[in-house]
Amino acid sequence: MNKGIERVLLVVLGLLLAVRVVNEYLGIQTSLLIFDGLWPFTLVAIMVCFYGWLRFYLKRRADEELREQLLEQSQADSSTLFDESSLSPLTMRRTLRQEERYGVPLFCTILATFLGFCAWNLVATIRSPQVPLESPNWLVIIFFLMGESFLFFLLSRYLLGLSRHPGYVLARGPGVYVGLVSMAAAAGGIAALAGHLDFPVADTVVAIVFAVLLGTLTLELVLLLVFTLYSPRRGEAMAEVYHSRIGGLITDPAGWVRNFAHAIDYQFGFNLSETWIYRTLQRMVIPLILSLAGVLYLMSCFVFIQPEEQAVRERFGKPLASGWKLDSGFHLKAPWPIETVRRVPANRILTTTVGYTLEEGEERPEYLLWTQQHFRQGEDPMLLASRPVGANSAEQSSPFGLLLVNVPVEYRITDLHRYLYGFTSPDIIIQRLCRKVLVQELAGRDVNEMLLMERHGLSDSLKETIQVEIDAVGLGVGILFVGLQGIHPPTDVAEAYQSVVASLEEKETAILVAEAYAARLVPTVEAEAETLRLAAETYSANQILQARAEAEQFTYRLGAYRNSPEVYRTEAYLAMLRRTLGGVRKYIIDKPPGSAQVINFDFQEKLNPDIFDLPDLTQEGANSP
Amino acid sequence: MKRPGVIVLAILIIILFAIVQFNFIVREGEAVVLTRLGSPVRAVTEAGRYSKLPWPIEDVDRFDSRTQVLETSYEETQTQDGKMVLVGIFAGWRIDDPLVYRSALLGSAKEAESKLDGLIRNEKSAVIGRQPFSSLVNVEAGQLRFDQIEADILVPVRSQAKERYGLDVVTLGIHRLGVPESITEKVFARMRAERQKLADSYEAQGQKESTSIRANADATRDQLINAAKAAAKVTRAEGDAAAMETFKVFSANPEFARLLRGLEGMEEALKKDSTVVMSTDSYPFNLMKGVSDPEELKQP
Numbered sequence: 001m002n003k004g005i006e007r008v009l010l011v012v013l014g015l016l017l018a019v020r021v022v023n024e025y026l027g028i029q030t031s032l033l034i035f036d037g038l039w040p041f042t043l044v045a046i047m048v049c050f051y052g053w054l055r056f057y058l059k060r061r062a063d064e065e066l067r068e069q070l071l072e073q074s075q076a077d078s079s080t081l082f083d084e085s086s087l088s089p090l091t092m093r094r095t096l097r098q099e100e101r102y103g104v105p106l107f108c109t110i111l112a113t114f115l116g117f118c119a120w121n122l123v124a125t126i127r128s129p130q131v132p133l134e135s136p137n138w139l140v141i142i143f144f145l146m147g148e149s150f151l152f153f154l155l156s157r158y159l160l161g162l163s164r165h166p167g168y169v170l171a172r173g174p175g176v177y178v179g180l181v182s183m184a185a186a187a188g189g190i191a192a193l194a195g196h197l198d199f200p201v202a203d204t205v206v207a208i209v210f211a212v213l214l215g216t217l218t219l220e221l222v223l224l225l226v227f228t229l230y231s232p233r234r235g236e237a238m239a240e241v242y243h244s245r246i247g248g249l250i251t252d253p254a255g256w257v258r259n260f261a262h263a264i265d266y267q268f269g270f271n272l273s274e275t276w277i278y279r280t281l282q283r284m285v286i287p288l289i290l291s292l293a294g295v296l297y298l299m300s301c302f303v304f305i306q307p308e309e310q311a312v313r314e315r316f317g318k319p320l321a322s323g324w325k326l327d328s329g330f331h332l333k334a335p336w337p338i339e340t341v342r343r344v345p346a347n348r349i350l351t352t353t354v355g356y357t358l359e360e361g362e363e364r365p366e367y368l369l370w371t372q373q374h375f376r377q378g379e380d381p382m383l384l385a386s387r388p389v390g391a392n393s394a395e396q397s398s399p400f401g402l403l404l405v406n407v408p409v410e411y412r413i414t415d416l417h418r419y420l421y422g423f424t425s426p427d428i429i430i431q432r433l434c435r436k437v438l439v440q441e442l443a444g445r446d447v448n449e450m451l452l453m454e455r456h457g458l459s460d461s462l463k464e465t466i467q468v469e470i471d472a473v474g475l476g477v478g479i480l481f482v483g484l485q486g487i488h489p490p491t492d493v494a495e496a497y498q499s500v501v502a503s504l505e506e507k508e509t510a511i512l513v514a515e516a517y518a519a520r521l522v523p524t525v526e527a528e529a530e531t532l533r534l535a536a537e538t539y540s541a542n543q544i545l546q547a548r549a550e551a552e553q554f555t556y557r558l559g560a561y562r563n564s565p566e567v568y569r570t571e572a573y574l575a576m577l578r579r580t581l582g583g584v585r586k587y588i589i590d591k592p593p594g595s596a597q598v599i600n601f602d603f604q605e606k607l608n609p610d611i612f613d614l615p616d617l618t619q620e621g622a623n624s625p
Numbered sequence: 626m627k628r629p630g631v632i633v634l635a636i637l638i639i640i641l642f643a644i645v646q647f648n649f650i651v652r653e654g655e656a657v658v659l660t661r662l663g664s665p666v667r668a669v670t671e672a673g674r675y676s677k678l679p680w681p682i683e684d685v686d687r688f689d690s691r692t693q694v695l696e697t698s699y700e701e702t703q704t705q706d707g708k709m710v711l712v713g714i715f716a717g718w719r720i721d722d723p724l725v726y727r728s729a730l731l732g733s734a735k736e737a738e739s740k741l742d743g744l745i746r747n748e749k750s751a752v753i754g755r756q757p758f759s760s761l762v763n764v765e766a767g768q769l770r771f772d773q774i775e776a777d778i779l780v781p782v783r784s785q786a787k788e789r790y791g792l793d794v795v796t797l798g799i800h801r802l803g804v805p806e807s808i809t810e811k812v813f814a815r816m817r818a819e820r821q822k823l824a825d826s827y828e829a830q831g832q833k834e835s836t837s838i839r840a841n842a843d844a845t846r847d848q849l850i851n852a853a854k855a856a857a858k859v860t861r862a863e864g865d866a867a868a869m870e871t872f873k874v875f876s877a878n879p880e881f882a883r884l885l886r887g888l889e890g891m892e893e894a895l896k897k898d899s900t901v902v903m904s905t906d907s908y909p910f911n912l913m914k915g916v917s918d919p920e921e922l923k924q925p
Contacts, residue, residue, distance in 0.1 A: 444766030507831030540864025
């Protein structure tokens with residue numbers, strides 16, 4: 001064994017320390033979690049490398065000591081072959097044995113404690129991350145971390161390769177942990193790349209992965225230590241106990257593949273891994289992966305634009321002079337990053353809402369009542385003017401009222417270029433402009449007139465005004481519809497408004513009842529008047545006809561009378577008697593001439609009793625015994 | 626050479642890395658500041674591909690040069706006539722000078738919005754403090770001064786933002802207007818009282834109109850009945866008069882007329898429930914006088 005491996009480990013130690021310093025600086029500057037996750041791996045690698053160097057050093061010194069002793073022994077006189085006093089105590093070998101017996105468990109305990117503490121500390125940091133003051137320089141971080149990863153990957157490969165040679169097994173531990181540093185740096189670089197592409201959450205995700213890995217390594221180390229302490233081959237196993245198997249799986253997958261190949265050879269009974277099929281497959285793995293990566297890259301030449309979309313085709317970030325607009329369907333383009341495509345939902349009718357609206361995931365209520373809050377989101381009333389009411393209107397202190405509004409505005413993208421490149425968030429500026437127009441329009445309208453007015457005209461007017469505002473800022477959007485259906489008094493006063501409507505109904509009801517009374521009375525009275533009129537006319541006509549008839553009767557009778565007055569008189573008299581005396585009670589008194597006889601008639605008994613002349617039966621009954 | 630593929634791949638990666646290091650792309654809607662050893666050299670706002678020296682000699686800082694929207698706090702402000710009003714303002718801003726923006730605001734959009742918010746709020750308080758409440762809310766829409774207020778805020782904000790921060794404020798508008806919550810409660814109370822007044826007024830109007838309609842109907846009834854009665858009286862009198870005209874014919878022989886009327890009157894008088902007591906001295910019952918045998922009468 002030479003000093004080469006010790007020198008390599010010292011170089012690795014130096015590099016690890018240097019990288020640790022730079023990582024610390026970048027971590028302070030950027031407050032990124034990936035650096036909080038990286039330093040435990042670096043420090044553990046430093047500890048393991050240093051311990052590895054120490055063990056190599058002790059081993060070399062023990063070997064040197066043994067060689068020196070053997071040399072001295074061979075040069076000594078053979079006569080003193082069994083001279084006990086000539087043998088040295090082999091101090092270094094004893095030290096090495098003591099170190100393997102007590103040092104390794106102690107080191108493993110320290111390592112496990114440190115890893116556990118780092119895992120816990122990282123979780124605590126993830127839970128309360130520091131907010132960076134400014135956006136980090138992602139490119140510098142990506143460059144540095146990828147470089148770091150590449151460098152330690154090479155060193156790790158070297159150490160792991162060395163560890164497969166006899167006498168260098170102890171290099172596996174440093175190789176695994178340096179490999180872990182390489183992998184962690186690569187993961188950090190990918191997280192930085194994601195941050196650069198506006199996915200800063202990748203920083204937290206990678207830090208969580210680091211925390212889980214540190215926890216797993218701690219657990220593995222503790223379990224291995226416990227099992228080794230009670231193992232019958234404690235002496236051999238203890239020497240490599242801190243060489244993490246999980247770390248080895250991550251950093252040296254080829255070792256596992258080799259183990260797998262050996263297992264197959266063992267199971268089949270011949271060297272399957274030496275056959276041409278196995279070797280061909282082994283050779284094809286990397287080209288296959290590269291081919292797949294190439295195909296995936298070439299997929300960026302195909303663009304599928306959805307039916308509701310249109311897109312802008314950019315070459316080196318600039319829209320093409322011609323053919324920049326892509327309609328829905330399939331298109332071909334140069335691969336990324338030469339050409340890129342930006343999609344816009346240009347064929348879709350988009351909506352923004354001014355005022356209260358549904359929250360995401362909130363269901364529309366079945367009933368929308370003025371007296372109840374419609375949606376979970378608080379409703380902020382809008383200010384309107386209020387026409388003064390009453391005699392002292394000039395002194396009205398607050399000539400305004402409040403209304404709740406829910407005004408959906410539908411629009412469509414008309415100019416892709418302006419919409420895409422004009423504003424960072426076109427939907428927000430559209431919402432603000434719509435709100436501005438509505439606020440300023442309502443501020444000039446009377447609150448009660450607003451509730452009663454016909455709103456179609458206002459809707460059209462608002463549409464035009466919003467369009468003017470949007471055109472003024474060059475947004476490339478056409479307003480299609482402004483809905484004013486959701487304007488009503490705030491919940492607190494809605495009941496008062498409803499009571500007015502109820503009063504109006506009561507008023508109408510009272511009027512209608514009165515009108516019904518009038519409608520019923522007047523025709524009845526008119527009929528009564530008509531009856532009176534007709535009765536009078538009948539009477540009058542009757543009188544005239546009767547009179548005429550009597551006159552004519554008189555004239556005819558007079559002629560008869562003139563012809564024979566006495567006869568007529570007698571006949572008329574007798575006719576009258578015939579007609580009248582036939583049905584009446586008659587008393588004819590015949591008394592002799594000159595008689596002074598007085599005849600008394602008692603008509604009372606003879607007359608038929610009338611019902612009113614009957615005796616009072618009740619009185620009679622009461623008086624009867 | 627054992628693995629030419631790996632070497633080709635490595636060369637390819639190195640070439641790609643070199644391309645990335647010697648070029649940069651500016652996208653539409655993006656502004657880029659090129660720095661050389663940390664100090665800004667030039668700003669690029671036109672989209673396209675540009676060359677640069679590799680990092681760390683030259684580096685690029687990228688900013689979104691599209692218009693961004695800032696919304697100020699919904700802040701309580703006092704008008705000229707001492708009324709409290711809540712005003713919310715939004716502004717659309719974009720980077721006008723990327724070099725100034727980078728050096729003055731460290732290229733931070735948050736920092737830019739913070740500075741602009743301060744500027745706008747300052748100007749807003751001053752401008753609204755010069756305007757009466759009626760210029761913000763008025764039934765006479767012609768007296769509203771939103772355009773003037775917005776222009777008065779925008780002009781100084783735009784010039785200061787451009788000069789100090791390299792920003793251009795392209796639009797600014799009042800998009801929220803309200804009153805503090807304590808005043809809102811009072812306004813609600815007044816609105817409720819107004820509504821109550823209106824409701825009572827409607828009810829009273831209903832009663833009034835109802836009574837009026839009923840009274841009108843009753844009056845119409847009385848008028849119609851009375852008119853009908855009067856007309857009936859006249860009609861009856863006219864009939865009587867016409868009948869009396871006819872009776873003039875009786876004057877041709879008054880004695881005969883009296884006879885006839887007497888006979889008619891007597892007939893009417895004796896028609897019912899009468900008891901007639903007559904003497905055999907009167908005609909024709911005198912015919913009964915001197916007849917002793919009733920059979921005598923039967924003989925012709």
